[in-house]
Amino acid sequence: MTNGNATLVVKDLRKKIGKKEIIKGLSFELKKGEVFGFLGPNGAGKTTTIRMLVGLVKPTSGQILLCGYDLHREFSKAVRQIGCIVENPELYPYLTGWENLEHFVRMVPDIPKNRIKEVVELVGLQNRIHDRVSTYSLGMRQRLGIAQALLGKPKILILDEPTNGLDPVGIREMREFIRFLAEKEGLTVLVSSHLLSEIQLMCDRVAIMAKGEIIRIDTVEYLLAEQERVIWKVEPLEKAKALLEEETVIIGEEDGTLITHYDAEKVSLWNEKLVKAGIKVSEIHTKLPTLEDLFIELTEGETID
Amino acid sequence: MINLVYNEMIKIVRKKRLLIIAAIIAVLVALFTYAQLKRVQSIQEQLGTTDWRAQLQQQIIDTQNRLNSSGLSEEWRKFLQIRLQQQQYYLDHDINPSAPGAPTFMRMFAENSIDLFIPLMVMVIAADLVSSEASGGTIKLLLTRPVKRWKILLSKYIAMILSVSFILLSLGALSYLISGVVFGFSGWTLPLLTGFSVHGEELDTANVHLISQWKYLLMEFGLVWFVSLVVGTLTFMLSVLMRSTAAVMGIMLAALISGAILSTMVSSWESAKYLFMVNLRLTDYVSGMAPPINGMTLGFSMTVLAVWGLAALIISFIVFTKRDVY
Ligand SMILES: Nc1ncnc2c1ncn2[C@@H]1O[C@H](COP(=O)(O)OP(=O)(O)O)[C@@H](O)[C@H]1O
Ligand SMILES: [Mg+2]
Numbered sequence: 206m207t208n209g210n211a212t213l214v215v216k217d218l219r220k221k222i223g224k225k226e227i228i229k230g231l232s233f234e235l236k237k238g239e240v241f242g243f244l245g246p247n248g249a250g251k252t253t254t255i256r257m258l259v260g261l262v263k264p265t266s267g268q269i270l271l272c273g274y275d276l277h278r279e280f281s282k283a284v285r286q287i288g289c290i291v292e293n294p295e296l297y298p299y300l301t302g303w304e305n306l307e308h309f310v311r312m313v314p315d316i317p318k319n320r321i322k323e324v325v326e327l328v329g330l331q332n333r334i335h336d337r338v339s340t341y342s343l344g345m346r347q348r349l350g351i352a353q354a355l356l357g358k359p360k361i362l363i364l365d366e367p368t369n370g371l372d373p374v375g376i377r378e379m380r381e382f383i384r385f386l387a388e389k390e391g392l393t394v395l396v397s398s399h400l401l402s403e404i405q406l407m408c409d410r411v412a413i414m415a416k417g418e419i420i421r422i423d424t425v426e427y428l429l430a431e432q433e434r435v436i437w438k439v440e441p442l443e444k445a446k447a448l449l450e451e452e453t454v455i456i457g458e459e460d461g462t463l464i465t466h467y468d469a470e471k472v473s474l475w476n477e478k479l480v481k482a483g484i485k486v487s488e489i490h491t492k493l494p495t496l497e498d499l500f501i502e503l504t505e506g507e508t509i510d
Numbered sequence: 511m512i513n514l515v516y517n518e519m520i521k522i523v524r525k526k527r528l529l530i531i532a533a534i535i536a537v538l539v540a541l542f543t544y545a546q547l548k549r550v551q552s553i554q555e556q557l558g559t560t561d562w563r564a565q566l567q568q569q570i571i572d573t574q575n576r577l578n579s580s581g582l583s584e585e586w587r588k589f590l591q592i593r594l595q596q597q598q599y600y601l602d603h604d605i606n607p608s609a610p611g612a613p614t615f616m617r618m619f620a621e622n623s624i625d626l627f628i629p630l631m632v633m634v635i636a637a638d639l640v641s642s643e644a645s646g647g648t649i650k651l652l653l654t655r656p657v658k659r660w661k662i663l664l665s666k667y668i669a670m671i672l673s674v675s676f677i678l679l680s681l682g683a684l685s686y687l688i689s690g691v692v693f694g695f696s697g698w699t700l701p702l703l704t705g706f707s708v709h710g711e712e713l714d715t716a717n718v719h720l721i722s723q724w725k726y727l728l729m730e731f732g733l734v735w736f737v738s739l740v741v742g743t744l745t746f747m748l749s750v751l752m753r754s755t756a757a758v759m760g761i762m763l764a765a766l767i768s769g770a771i772l773s774t775m776v777s778s779w780e781s782a783k784y785l786f787m788v789n790l791r792l793t794d795y796v797s798g799m800a801p802p803i804n805g806m807t808l809g810f811s812m813t814v815l816a817v818w819g820l821a822a823l824i825i826s827f828i829v830f831t832k833r834d835v836y
Contacts, residue, residue, distance in 0.1 A: 259654045261835040281656035289654055295647030299524050308520070311513040312655040353651065 210236045211270075212286075212361050212393040213258070218267035220253060227253050229417040230267070235361070235395060240387045242404035242425070243397035245414030251397040252292060254414075255365050258395070259289045272360050285313070288359035290367065294350025298339035302330060302349050305338060306356060313357050324352040328382075344375040351382070361393045362386060368403055380407045401499065405429060413503060420503045432499055433467035437479075438488035445484045449475060467491050514657070514665030515672070522635065522673055531631050532680045536688065538627070542619060543689045563601065570597050592703065592720055599701050611697030612690035613723050617730060619685045621797065624734050625790040626770055628681065629741040633762045635673045636745035638755040639666050640830070645753045649835055659831045663750070667823075670746055674738045682731060698724040704796055726796070733792040736812065740786065740819040741766075747822035750830050766790075773802040783810070786818040 213235040220228040228250050235241045243251045256262040258269060260276055260283075269276040274283035296305045306321045325334050328348040338346065347367065354362055367383070368376045384407055386392045398404050404411050405425055412422045421428070438461060439445040446463055449455060452475050457464035465475075472489070479486050494502070522528060554562075573594045577587060599605075610618075620628075640663070643649040652662055686695070701720040741762075748758040769787020782788055783803040794801065795808035 256835070259650075261650060261653055263834060281658065284654060285656040287654070291650045291654075293647060295650070297521065297524075297646070297648055300521075304520070304524075308517050309651065309655065311517055312652075312657055357656075 212237050212272055213395065214268075214270040215258070216268040216270075218254065218257060218269065219265045220257060220262065221265045227417050228257070228264075231419050233412055233419065233422060235393045237360075237393055238387055238391045239409045240383060240394045240396065240407055242408035242411040243395065243414055244399070244401060244404045244411050245397075246399055248416075249399075249414040250417040251399075251414060252365055253417075255289070255291055255363055255395070255397060258363060259287060259291060260284055261291065285357065286359055287361045287363055288354030288357060289363040289365075290347075290350040290354055291363075291365050293369075294346045294353075296338050296346065296349055296353065299337065301337050302334040302341070302345075302352075305349065306353060309353055309356055316357055320356060320358070324355045327355065328352045343370050344372070347371060347375070347379065355386075359392070361395065363395045365397050366399070367396055368398070368400075376403070383407050401493070405493065413499065415503075428499075429493055430467070432494040432502060434492045434494060434498075435465050435467050435472055436488070436490050436492055437463040437465065437486065439463060439479060440485045440487070444482070445479055445486075448479055448482055448484070452478070462488075464492075511661065511665060514661060515668045518639075518666050518669035519672065522639075522669060527635055528673060528676060531634060531677055532684070534631070535677075535681050536684050539619065539685045539688045543615065543692050546615060546618075546689070547692055566597060566601050570594065570601065573597065596701050596703060596720060605697070605700065611694045611700075612686045613697040613727060614700065615689035615693055616682060616685045617723065617727055619689075620681070620727075620730055620734050621793045623681075624737055624793050625773075626766060628677070628734060628738055629766050629790065630763075631677050631681075632674050632738045632742045633745045633759060633766075635677070636670050636742045637749055637758040637762065639670055639746060640749040641752055641755045641758055644835075645755065653835055660827055663827060663830045667743075667746060667826075670742050671739065674742050675735070678731060678735055678738060698722070702726045704729075704798070730793045730796060733796070737790050737792055737815065740815040741790075743819040743822045743826075744786065747826045750826045780804075784814060786815055789814045 211234040215234070216232050218228060218231040219226065231254060233241075243254065245251055253262065257264045258271075258276075260280060263277075269283075271283040272286040274286065276283040296302075297308070300308065303321065303325075306324070310316045310318070310321060325331055328351050330345065330348050330352065333341065333345060338349065341349065351364075351367075354364075364383070368379050371379060380403075383394055383396065387394050387409075396404070396408065408425050410422065410424050411428060413420045413428075434456070436459075437445065437449070440461075442458075442461065442463070446455060446458075449463060449465060452471070453465045453468070455463055455465055476486060476489060573590055576582070577590050577594070582590075640649075643652060653659060700723040702723055704719065704721055704726060744765075745758060745762050748761055749755070752758050765787050769785065769790060772782060772785070773788045773791065780803060783806050788802055789806070789811040791799075791802075792808060792811055795811070801807070801811075
């Protein structure tokens with residue numbers, strides 16, 4: 206099923222540490238120009254998977270193809286296709302940003318010297334690039350990390366929790382930047398996150414991970430639409446509940462509100478029914494599920510641990 | 511490869527490691543120069559400043575008398591003749607044997623620092639070469655470049671060799687320059703005795719001969735370099751195996767200090783001679799000091815050190831290329 210557009214192909218990837226199987230057979234494909242999200246709670250195996258994708262950790266079994274090159278057999282060619290930040294953007298604090306980039310350019314034979322200037326401008330670090338990294342804020346380090354990842358003009362960019370620790374403005378900038386790279390530069394971007402809101406805003410497709418497995422891969426719109434909820438603030442509660450239960454499933458009750466699934470066609474009809482029955486409907490709003498909701502839904506009641 | 515080594519050297523230099531080491535050496539050399547000066551002064555006070563010529567003259571006459579007496583073994587006679595030659599040289603060239611010039615100081619400094627001070631300095635460089643990349647997380651960036659892992663490690667190893675060589679060069683240069691200001695810069699051609707060997711309890715003087723100090727120095731610095739490389743390689747291995755630079759330094763420090771203590775008390779524990787740390791004083795073989803354990807020779811010690819170094823190198827490369835990086 207590998208199609209010509211696939212830049213990153215993973216087949217039945219597994220990792221055992223000691224007796225414990227941490228990654229239990231992942232398979233997925235990423236296409237050119239898409240932003241793909243790894244969504245899962247802490248400990249789901251996102252970082253471990255990413256470490257395997259970039260060659261830091263050797264899989265117990267399975268295959269990884271980067272732009273068609275097998276990571277295990279053609280390491281240098283395969284790794285040449287990617288840029289990455291795994292966990293935190295750690296660079297040499299005693300060197301300047303510029304020296305850090307020079308350091309990595311020297312390790313790859315075919316990067317032209319002026320590429321450093323290009324990426325520095327791309328991430329907007331011109332003003333501070335000649336300062337030592339130890340004086341940088343986290344946001345600046347994150348940008349330098351991205352600059353470092355983009356040095357070799359990679360086809361695939363892999364970012365592990367890229368917005369972790371950033372302030373709201375930083376998060377938004379990062380999001381826009383990632384979208385820009387995918388849409389305008391045609392990169393394939395793989396990002397991981399434990400926050401649904403994050404993934405929802407920047408990804409085209411998402412893989413939901415838990416306990417070393419992918420539970421589901423889908424487009425973000427589809428997943429969310431399916432899981433979107435309607436919150437009803439109604440009085441009296443019991444009577445409204447009885448009426449709504451005739452039409453749909455009540456999936457929750459929270460301080461004076463009822464929660465049902467969202468159905469674009471029907472919500473107004475349900476509302477009409479309530480109003481006609483003399484129920485005071487003071488508020489109807491839709492709400493995206495939290496990651497936890499999604500999880501409980503997808504794993505049928507298993508909690509995140 | 512040159513690029514990779516260049517990267518590693520930049521990191522070592524920018525961490526100011528080499529500068530700090532050079533400063534430590536300079537301070538220590540100055541300290542020892544002062545101590546040496548005090549010693550020379552006190553000897554001169556005891557003997558009188560001009561008296562050393564008369565004293566040397568007296569020693570020469572003594573040696574000559576012993577040479578003339580009968581019942582001397584052939585070997586011993588030869589040894590005394592060489593001694594005589596040396597004393598005569600001092601007298602002829604107006605050299606006070608107890609007030610040495612800078613090259614002599616340099617030699618003594620190297621001989622006394624071969625088993626602890628120099629290894630410590632080497633350790634400071636080698637201990638964090640790999641462990642700091644692991645603990646700082648930068649190893650992830652290094653290993654996700656299109657460069658094979660063994661090449662990255664090799665570049666670090668070469669950088670270690672270069673740094674060690676730099677340390678020894680600066681040790682030589684600083685000890686020569688600083689002590690030279692006080693003791694004068696001459697003495698390169700001073701004849702020194704070498705060729706001693708120890709058989710059982712006996713000092714074998716059969717092969718003793720004179721060589722000029724500069725050859726002697728070259729030989730000793732060669733040995734110091736060899737010892738430094740082995741210590742550097744061992745530290746390098748620990749640095750690959752462990753994330754914590756402090757732990758690497760702790761283990762090396764314990765090994766080196768235990769070596770210094772052991773060599774003074776292991777004469778009856780024979781298998782201790784296979785430990786690397788009691789084999790570090792290679793220069794003692796040149797100057798004819800008794801080894802800590804019977805039967806140890808220069809060749810033996812160098813072999814032991816080489817085996818340890820090689821094993822460490824192999825382990826480093828296997829572990830570094832195979833292991834998962836978290
Ligand atoms: N070096 C390791 N040894 C043993 N278990 C590990 C190791 N690294 C990670 N794990 C385990 O693997 C699981 C996945 O971890 P990780 O990939 O870091 O998750 P995530 O990035 O999704 O938070 C966790 O349960 C963690 O305890
Ligand atoms: Mg993680």
